[in-house]
Amino acid sequence: MGLAHHHRVLIIEDDRDCCDAVAGRLQVEGYEVAVAENGQVAFDQLRGGVAPCVILLDLMMPVKDGWWFRAQQLRDQALAALPVIVMSGAGRVIEQAQQLGLQDYIEKPVCPELLLAMLERYCDQEY
Secondary structure (H helix, E strand, C coil): CCCCCCCEEEEECCCHHHHHHHHHHHHHCCCEEEEECCHHHHHHHHHCCCCCCEEEEECCCCCCCHHHHHHHHHHCCCCCCCCEEEEECCHHHHHHHHHCCCCEEEECCCCHHHHHHHHHHHCCCCC
């Protein structure tokens, strides 16, 4: 089991199986996890006070996709600086995401060890 800490990760992902797998692993490692099934739900959660140290963002989702979410995030001064890691299975989408100024990406299926290493860069491991 990982180090205990109080860092929250927001997972924005419409694929329930992928979301459950990632969230479960992060919880085992001691992370608090918030989940949103699309960009609108995530944006509403953030505006409502959810405070993650990093956001894991799928791009292709119904209702409001990751592109919409990122545009809204950048327009909001209170949210613009939150780091985002794109989770995607499409290499071309990853290139486009980087053009939007996204900090990092991980391809699906998600490699847990790689994801944990990325999270350590954004979430301080100490209280």
